[in-house]
Amino acid sequence: xxxxxxxxxxxxxxxxxxxxxxxxxxxxxxxxxxxxxxxxxxxxxxxxxxxxxxxxxxxxxxxxxxxxxxxxxxxxxxxxxxxxxxxxxxxxxxxxxxxxxxxxxxxxxxxxxxxxxxxxxxxxxxxxxxxxxxxxxxxxxxxxxxxxxxxxxxxxxxxxxxxxxxxxxxxxxxxxxxxxxxxxxxxxxxxxxxxxxxxxxxxxxxxxxxxxxxxxxxxxxxxxxxxxxxxxxxxxxxxxxxxxxxxxxxxxxxxxxxxxxxxxxxxxxxxxxxxxxxxxxxxxxxxxxxxxxxxxxxxxxxxxxxxxxxxxxxxxxxxxxxxxxxxxxxxxxxxxxxxxxxxxxxxxxxxxxxxxxxxxxxxxxxxxxxxxxxxxxxxxxxxxxxxxxxxxxxxxxxxxxxxxxxxxxxxxxxxxxxxxxxxxxxxxxxxxxxxxxxxxxxxxxxxxxx
Numbered sequence: 001x002x003x004x005x006x007x008x009x010x011x012x013x014x015x016x017x018x019x020x021x022x023x024x025x026x027x028x029x030x031x032x033x034x035x036x037x038x039x040x041x042x043x044x045x046x047x048x049x050x051x052x053x054x055x056x057x058x059x060x061x062x063x064x065x066x067x068x069x070x071x072x073x074x075x076x077x078x079x080x081x082x083x084x085x086x087x088x089x090x091x092x093x094x095x096x097x098x099x100x101x102x103x104x105x106x107x108x109x110x111x112x113x114x115x116x117x118x119x120x121x122x123x124x125x126x127x128x129x130x131x132x133x134x135x136x137x138x139x140x141x142x143x144x145x146x147x148x149x150x151x152x153x154x155x156x157x158x159x160x161x162x163x164x165x166x167x168x169x170x171x172x173x174x175x176x177x178x179x180x181x182x183x184x185x186x187x188x189x190x191x192x193x194x195x196x197x198x199x200x201x202x203x204x205x206x207x208x209x210x211x212x213x214x215x216x217x218x219x220x221x222x223x224x225x226x227x228x229x230x231x232x233x234x235x236x237x238x239x240x241x242x243x244x245x246x247x248x249x250x251x252x253x254x255x256x257x258x259x260x261x262x263x264x265x266x267x268x269x270x271x272x273x274x275x276x277x278x279x280x281x282x283x284x285x286x287x288x289x290x291x292x293x294x295x296x297x298x299x300x301x302x303x304x305x306x307x308x309x310x311x312x313x314x315x316x317x318x319x320x321x322x323x324x325x326x327x328x329x330x331x332x333x334x335x336x337x338x339x340x341x342x343x344x345x346x347x348x349x350x351x352x353x354x355x356x357x358x359x360x361x362x363x364x365x366x367x368x369x370x371x372x373x374x375x376x377x378x379x380x381x382x383x384x385x386x387x388x389x390x391x392x393x394x395x396x397x398x399x400x401x402x403x404x405x406x407x408x409x410x411x412x413x414x415x416x417x418x419x420x421x422x423x424x425x426x427x428x429x430x431x432x433x434x435x436x437x438x439x440x441x442x443x444x445x446x447x448x449x450x
Contacts, residue, residue, distance in 0.1 A: 005029045005171075007365050008190055008200035010178045010214050012036075013043040014154065014351055016206035017161035018358030018377070023365065024168035025380075026373035031200065032162070032170060033193035035177030039158025041277075042208040043351060045229065045311020047256055047268060050074050050082060050150040050352050052116050054109045055254070057419065059412040062396045062404060063328050064112060069393060070356040071116035073378040075150060076387045077355070081157055082150040085258070086447040087243035089147070090129055090297065092140040096251045099143050103435065104419065104426045106145050113147075115393050122146045122438040122446060131440050132242060137297050143437075148447055149243070151260055154351060164382045173198075178207070181217040181343075188218050188334075188342035202365045205345040206358075209277035209312035215345055220338040224314040224347050228273030230282045232266040232290050232305040239264040239301070248293040255293055263306070266294050277312035316348040328405055329357045331364045344368070 007023045009016050012034025020032040052068035053060075075082060089106075091099045106121035113119060122145065129144035130136060166172050176194025181203070183189065190199035205214045212222045237259055244257035258265045269286045287308065295301045316330060329349030334340040346361040359375040366373060379387050404411040429435055438446070 004190070004199040004201055005031045006201050006369055006371075007031075007362075008033070008198055008203045010191060010193075010203065010205050011207035011210070012038050012158065012162060012172070012174065013041055013206070013208050014039055014158040014161060014354045015208065015346060015349070015357050016204075017158045017165060018354045019204050019206050019346070019361050020170045020172070021161050021165035021168065022355075022358045022362040022375050022377050024165050024170040025376050026362065026366065026371065028365075028369070028371065028373070030165065030170035031173065031198050032165065033173045033176045033178055033191060033198065035175070037155070037159075037174060038162050039155035041210075042311045042313050043154045043158050045231070045309050046154050046351050047231065047258060047265065048152055048154045048260060048262070049085070049256070049258065050116075050152050052109065052112055052118070052149070053350070053352065054105065054147065057105055057108050057415060059415050060328070061415040061418055062401050062411075064109070065396055066328075066356065066401075067350065067353045068112035068115040068118075069395065070353040071150070073355050073390075074352070075117045076390070077378065077381045078152070078157060078160065079381075081160065081382075082152050083260075084148055084447060084449065085151045085243045086146055086148050086443075087245055087256075088124070088129060088133055088144050089245040089254075090133070090136060090144040091142055092247075093142055094140060095247050097247075099145075100426060100430065101423065102145050104423045106147055107426060108419065108422050109147060114391075116150070118148050119446060122443060123435055124443065125437045128437065128440050128443070132443060133240060133244065135298050135300055137299065146242075146443065146447075151243075151258065153262065157351075160382045164384070167384065178214055178217070181214075183218070186340055188340060201342070202368045203343050204361050204365055205343065206361065209273070209314050211314060211345050211347050213276075215334070215343070218334065218338075218340050218343050220334045220340055220343065220345075222314075222332060222345060222347055224316065226273040226275065226277060226312045227315050228271050228280050228310065228312050229268030230286045230290070231268050231309045232287065233262070233307040233309055234264040234266070234302060235306045236302075237261065237263055244297075246293060246297055249289065249296060255290060257294060265309070266290050266305075267309075273312040280310050280312045282308040282310045313350075314347050329353070329360070331360050333364065342368075 006028035009032040053064045056064045124144040126141040180192040332345040334343040349357045
């Protein structure tokens, strides 16, 4: 491995795996280093949903649009790993958001669902909700809405993406932590990982919440905040027959209940994390918060969980409230930021748009390399088969996206303006009787497997 690679990727989570696959499919020589197993960090600690970011419609509409678009690519390229998950959102009299507000949000989400092969939402009576979700508290229940997302074994997605990268020619080094950055003057020319020196023309830092730690090896820093999320895990896969979105006890946010082959997961919390993601720990307060939140709706829910999963994720730092933080991502060019050529960092984002993040990082690497190859990861499945035709869909104007990303308060006003108009339209349809409720049988047909 003495000859320099075109691209060295640091981090074998789903984003780093995506970068390695994208770059290898463009004909670049690639090496990826990962300190553990594929997807063993933030990827493993995610809620394991490929989702479109429905809640971002409250303050970051363009991110929902972009994420849904890329979810569609993931469904087409990794569909054999995904399972459709119907999610029921029960609404009670004392909830912060009423039934009409929630339905307005889901009606707006319906606009983007076709991009990710999702289905339109359904409105459910309290009685239908109680039949679909045995054991749920009925006192104060006024109805429910349902929508669907995609469940995935996130570590398997990372592993399969790395296998696809390897099949395209990438070299994958697991159990090889990045120990140092190799320099020639100011330029980064590779990394020392697992006791080996790997030289590369461009190094892509895709280490998730550890990106700042890797950047500091080169004398750089990043404007990222770490947020910590904890899930409670119950071995019983049948605690709920459907996914649930529940208003948490503090009424300020919602938590998921996700039944899956990995058990039933409840969470996540969303709290500022320690600067060192290796120091992230689940606290007793988090456990109590999640337990009380789910038992508000299920009095017979188990008092004791079987495990906890905690992880940190990097968020683009912006001053102000949590809803002013961007769920978007950014490729940082350290030559422009810090005067350090040869190093790029991909930060922010979500698992649901990992392919798009990887494409943006690889585009930036190609510009550094003078390579003209374009990304093709949306055209072939992870096992190398051609993807069927990709439906066209209008995309947000890049100029608008750049403008709003730099102005978080205007970004939120942009989202609220759309929701305000949608709410007025929804009330008009309700007055005309055009928002019918769905019964249990129709619910099951609607979300039946294709």
